[in-house]
Amino acid sequence: MVTPKKFGSWKPWEEAPEFTQESFVETINGGQAFRWKQVAEFYEGRWSSNVVRLRYNNGMIEYSLPFGSDQVNTLKGLRSYFACDTNFSDIADSLPWRSDPILATAIKNFTGLRILRQPLAETLLCFLCSSTKQIPQIKAICEALALDLGNPLEDGSYTLPDWGSIANAGEQRLRSAKLGYRAKYIYKTALFLAERPGWLEGTEAAPTQEARARLMELPGVGRKIADCTLLFGAGRLEAFPIDTWVGKILTRAYQLEGLKQTQLQNFARIHFGTAAGYAQQYLFAAARAGYIPS
DNA sequence: GCACAGGTAGATT
DNA sequence: AATCTACCTGTG
Numbered sequence: 001m002v003t004p005k006k007f008g009s010w011k012p013w014e015e016a017p018e019f020t021q022e023s024f025v026e027t028i029n030g031g032q033a034f035r036w037k038q039v040a041e042f043y044e045g046r047w048s049s050n051v052v053r054l055r056y057n058n059g060m061i062e063y064s065l066p067f068g069s070d071q072v073n074t075l076k077g078l079r080s081y082f083a084c085d086t087n088f089s090d091i092a093d094s095l096p097w098r099s100d101p102i103l104a105t106a107i108k109n110f111t112g113l114r115i116l117r118q119p120l121a122e123t124l125l126c127f128l129c130s131s132t133k134q135i136p137q138i139k140a141i142c143e144a145l146a147l148d149l150g151n152p153l154e155d156g157s158y159t160l161p162d163w164g165s166i167a168n169a170g171e172q173r174l175r176s177a178k179l180g181y182r183a184k185y186i187y188k189t190a191l192f193l194a195e196r197p198g199w200l201e202g203t204e205a206a207p208t209q210e211a212r213a214r215l216m217e218l219p220g221v222g223r224k225i226a227d228c229t230l231l232f233g234a235g236r237l238e239a240f241p242i243d244t245w246v247g248k249i250l251t252r253a254y255q256l257e258g259l260k261q262t263q264l265q266n267f268a269r270i271h272f273g274t275a276a277g278y279a280q281q282y283l284f285a286a287a288r289a290g291y292i293p294s
Numbered sequence: 295g296c297a298c299a300g301g302t303a304g305a306t307t
Numbered sequence: 308a309a310t311c312t313a314c315c316t317g318t319g
Contacts (some may be wrong), residue, residue, distance in 0.1 A: 031300065131301035137317065138300080180315025185302080222302050243300040260309085284300085 006155045007053055007064045015075075016061035017082055018089070023112035024056045026285045027082075031135050032116045032232045034126045034142045035160070046146075046160075048119050050077045051153050066155040083117040083235060091237065091275045092282075100271075102253050103279060106286035113285060115278055116232055120204050122160050123233025124215070127225045128186050129179065137178075144177040163200075166190040185220025192218060208236045223261070231277040240268040240276040248294045249283050 019027070028036045028043055036045040042055035042064070052074060053064040065074055079085070089112075097104040107113075129141045142160060149165045150158035166174065167190035174183035193199060203214045208230060215226040227241035242250070242264055250256050250264050259267065272279040287294035 127300080132299045132314095133301095133316090134299055134318085140317090175315085178316065180317095181302095181313085182315075184314090220302065224301060228300075241300075245300070 006066050008067055010055070010062045010064050013054070013061045013063045013075075013078065015079060015084060017084060017112070017114060018059075019056065019061065019112040019114075020110075021056050023110045023114070024054075024061065026110055027112075027114045027116065028054070030281075030285055030288070032281070033118060034129075034135070034139045035146075037139070046153070046157065047081055047122060048077065049151075049153065049159055050074055050081075051155050051157065052078065066153070068154040080117055082114060086115075086117075086235070088112075088114050088278070091278055095272060095275060095279050095282075102249075102292050103272075103282065105291055106282035109289065109291045110282055110285045113282060115235070115237060115281060117235045118233045120229065120233040121163060121200055124189075124200075124218075124221075124225075124229045125160060125163075125166075125186070127228045127232075128189060128220050129182055130225070130228075131182060131220075141178050141182075145174075145179075148173070148177055163190045163193045167194040182220065188219035189221070204234055208238055211236070212239070223265075227277070231280075237275040237277045238269070240265060240272070240280050242268075243284075245284055245287055245294060246280055249287050249292065253287075253293050 025043070028045060029038065033045070033047070035047065036043050042053050044051070044053050051066050051069065055062050063078070065071060092107055095103060095107070097107050126138065126142055129145075130138045133141070146158040146160050149161035149169055152158055161169070166186060171183050171187040174187055179186065203211050206214060211234065212226045212230060215221050215229055216223065224241050224243055227239040230236040230239035231241060242261060247264065250267065251259070256264060256267060268276045268280070283292065286292045
């Protein structure tokens with residue numbers, strides 16, 4: 001029995017942003033998104049109703065789509081997902097790397113790193129799954145949610161569930177997806193959203209501070225998850241999530257021992273500026289790879 | 295067996 | 308207002 005071939009031939013993604021091998025892998029597989037998996041030499045990813053295989057080949061990105069998918073629409077989705085209308089090279093140059101050797105090291109090692117522009121509703125769901133979990137576990141939870149409650153895709157895999165499906169499923173059903181205590185937060189958030197049609201869309205359209213305050217009304221969403229949702233799911237590059245990694249980088253590498261979360265937030269805003277969240281992603285990547293101390 | 299992990303909310307100083 | 312602690316579960 002041979003597995004049926006479900007994906008078409010590889011084609012160059014002509015409009016792809018410039019990546020290095022490292023920045024390409026880090027962008028899709030470095031903790032911004034949780035639905036990419038490496039298969040042989042390529043990466044297979046899902047968002048909304050898109051399924052895409054991407055591979056890095058001598059400075060070019062090539063793609064392969066499942067049979068039956070709409071190529072024009074998927075390419076449009078890729079442009080949005082990778083925020084191709086944003087010039088990250090210019091933004092990186094605007095960061096204070098000239099006076100900040102730690103940031104300079106991080107940028108140098110991940111040149112071309114991008115902040116993804118994922119669907120807000122999915123980003124919120126994934127980061128509600130993320131608390132005190134490592135990236136492989138978060139991926140496993142998201143996959144379990146998709147298998148149990150998502151909708152089928154062209155290749156036989158599944159989308160993440162929408163919030164309505166989660167509200168209908170109930171908390172116990174979520175618990176079976178290895179969610180643990182996060183199940184209650186996710187279920188209560190689903191109920192909150194079910195009672196408020198358009199609430200997420202309104203949040204996405206609001207100025208960042210207001211959007212953050214609204215997200216933090218949701219059960220289980222504190223400052224960190226709100227900022228991840230804004231940064232990776234709404235293109236708000238000023239959002240600066242402080243997780244355990246970034247907290248350690250700031251306190252140790254930047255010698256800010258003793259500062260509270262809000263003080264670290266102020267430091268980040270003042271030192272890194274309007275694209276602080278982009279700086280955060282460079283620091284996060286470089287710390288995990290061991291290029292800078294944490 | 296036990297500490298620890300991309301946090302948050304509620305209780306207790 | 309600052310500092311514990313419980314909350315689930317997989318991994319080392």
